[in-house]
Amino acid sequence: MNLPMTAAQIRFATLWRRECNRFLKIKKQTIGAPMLETFLYITVFGAALGSRIKHLHGIDYILFVIPGLIMMAFSTNAFTNNSSSILQQKFQGAIQDQLSSPASPAELLLAFSLGGFMRGLAVAFLTFIVSVVLVGLPVEHVLVLIPSLALVGFFFSQLGVLIGVRAEQFDDVAFAQTFVLQPLIFLGGVFYSAALLPQPFETLTRFDPIFYMINLVRYGFVGFSEVSIALSLLALTAATTALFLFNLRLFSRGYRLRA
Amino acid sequence: MKALDITDLEKRYPTGVEALRGVSLEIEEGEFFGLLGPNGAGKSTLIHCTTGLAQPTGGSISIFGHDAIANYAEARQAVGLAPQEPNVDWFLTVEETLDYHAGYFGMPKRERRDRTKELLETFSLTEKRDERTRTLSGGMKRRLILARAVMHRPRLLILDEPTAGVDVELRLELWHYVQKINQEGTTILLTTHYLEEAEQLCDRIAFIADGQIVAEGTSPELAERFDVPNLEDAYLALVGRKELSRSHIELSADEVEA
Numbered sequence: 001m002n003l004p005m006t007a008a009q010i011r012f013a014t015l016w017r018r019e020c021n022r023f024l025k026i027k028k029q030t031i032g033a034p035m036l037e038t039f040l041y042i043t044v045f046g047a048a049l050g051s052r053i054k055h056l057h058g059i060d061y062i063l064f065v066i067p068g069l070i071m072m073a074f075s076t077n078a079f080t081n082n083s084s085s086i087l088q089q090k091f092q093g094a095i096q097d098q099l100s101s102p103a104s105p106a107e108l109l110l111a112f113s114l115g116g117f118m119r120g121l122a123v124a125f126l127t128f129i130v131s132v133v134l135v136g137l138p139v140e141h142v143l144v145l146i147p148s149l150a151l152v153g154f155f156f157s158q159l160g161v162l163i164g165v166r167a168e169q170f171d172d173v174a175f176a177q178t179f180v181l182q183p184l185i186f187l188g189g190v191f192y193s194a195a196l197l198p199q200p201f202e203t204l205t206r207f208d209p210i211f212y213m214i215n216l217v218r219y220g221f222v223g224f225s226e227v228s229i230a231l232s233l234l235a236l237t238a239a240t241t242a243l244f245l246f247n248l249r250l251f252s253r254g255y256r257l258r259a
Numbered sequence: 260m261k262a263l264d265i266t267d268l269e270k271r272y273p274t275g276v277e278a279l280r281g282v283s284l285e286i287e288e289g290e291f292f293g294l295l296g297p298n299g300a301g302k303s304t305l306i307h308c309t310t311g312l313a314q315p316t317g318g319s320i321s322i323f324g325h326d327a328i329a330n331y332a333e334a335r336q337a338v339g340l341a342p343q344e345p346n347v348d349w350f351l352t353v354e355e356t357l358d359y360h361a362g363y364f365g366m367p368k369r370e371r372r373d374r375t376k377e378l379l380e381t382f383s384l385t386e387k388r389d390e391r392t393r394t395l396s397g398g399m400k401r402r403l404i405l406a407r408a409v410m411h412r413p414r415l416l417i418l419d420e421p422t423a424g425v426d427v428e429l430r431l432e433l434w435h436y437v438q439k440i441n442q443e444g445t446t447i448l449l450t451t452h453y454l455e456e457a458e459q460l461c462d463r464i465a466f467i468a469d470g471q472i473v474a475e476g477t478s479p480e481l482a483e484r485f486d487v488p489n490l491e492d493a494y495l496a497l498v499g500r501k502e503l504s505r506s507h508i509e510l511s512a513d514e515v516e517a
Contacts, residue, residue: 004367005367006365007364007366010362010365010367011363011364011365014363015362015363017362018359021351022350025350092346092347092348092349093342093344093346094347094348094349096312096340096342096346097348097359097360097407098363099311100311100312100335101335102331102332102333102335102364104332254314258312258313259272259304259307259312259313259314
């Protein structure tokens with residue numbers, strides 16, 4: 001028996017649908033381009049560099065790299081989607097239609113967050129499927145992998161929302177992505193093991209929060225990690241919760257959304 | 260019952276600008292109310308505070324008995340807003356714009372579908388239903404904005420300069436529609452710079468200047484209050500530009516002929 005949806009459920013479903021509809025309408029840019037980018041990385045670092053490196057910590061180099069690429073695809077797409085979507089709607093003024101609706105700050109925040117989450121998930125999932133088919137990517141610890149990817153996706157969705165809300169021009173979003181996010185991801189060990197780095201870079205890598213995220217995801221796929229899984233999961237859960245609560249406070253105050 | 264009850268409303272922006280300085284206003288259910296004032300007087304800020312787009316720094320707003328802050332969901336459910344700028348979502352089609360808006364207000368799918376069809380026809384948008392909003396002409400965007408504002412059947416419709424820049428034909432179409440829904444029971448709050456429209460349409464009018472309501476009443480009452488023959492002259496007296504009165508201009512023309 002199908003129970004009718006409540007007004008609140010309809011509202012949330014519509015807010016969420018709007019966010020997903022936006023990126024699906026421009027899927028060449030939002031799904032196609034990131035997929036191509038990921039496969040270029042796999043080709044360059046996996047096939048070309050992999051023919052020289054062969055193994056890292058006893059794992060095929062290509063299999064060592066792909067979990068990081070999946071995590072990178074999930075995080076950058078979740079971030080970019082939300083920051084762009086919010087900023088575009090602020091520019092157009094279209095966000096007023098949602099802000100003047102009965103939607104609560106939590107509903108708005110979750111809907112904006114989940115749009116990017118879904119886009120990141122779509123790109124990550126497609127990359128995963130292709131990686132399974134092409135190089136036989138394993139899943140060693142599904143119970144670590146699923147919560148890790150979910151937390152990574154949600155964390156970067158929240159970060160995208162935060163930057164989108166704060167941003168006053170597209171340059172602000174590009175700055176955060178190019179000068180903060182990309183260096184942290186690249187230096188977090190997507191393509192290499194921190195153990196291979198000379199000091200002080202090995203130690204510095206451990207101050208990069210993305211290093212722990214990459215290791216969680218890598219552990220879930222290939223069973224190898226350079227950090228404590230339990231501690232990393234706990235820290236990531238705490239960071240994601242803190243960021244969500246911070247954003248919720250901003251939404252409740254109407255920070256840069258309501259005059 | 261009061262559709263809108265504003266008491267001592269204040270809005271000070273972080274820049275220090277005081278946009279509203281103790282505004283009090285009452286609009287009865289079913290009224291067609293006009294809010295007139297020069298640019299920067301506080302009209303849009305008052306509307307934004309009422310619809311949740313701006314946060315008051317003092318005073319209170321009650322919409323059909325619901326506090327606009329404490330009971331924002333109930334209050335906003337009762338309000339439809341057609342803003343000054345056509346703030347349509349470029350990613351959506353005309354039909355999606357209406358459907359999504361109704362969804363934000365919790366309207367079930369079947370009701371949304373029927374209401375969308377009805378309003379597309381009413382506003383002559385049926386042929387444009389699958390077009391992206393960014394491809395619409397200015398006039399079409401105006402129609403869509405008004406259709407969107409009434410999509411969830413609000414009890415209070417707020418029109419912020421809805422006919423700015425539209426041609427005569429569309430303006431009359433829009434006024435016919437809002438007059439019709441007003442007669443059916445929808446309360447209307449209108450801001451406009453077209454004084455003859457306010458005079459013809461509104462039951463009561465308030466003048467706002469420098470963040471304060473400076474006069475309120477029917478069009479003849481306002482004219483009497485400023486000791487002038489009509490609403491336009493009352494407005495000119497308010498903004499300190501009596502010399503622009505048509506009677507002065509006509510008088511000058513007579514002097515030239517003489």
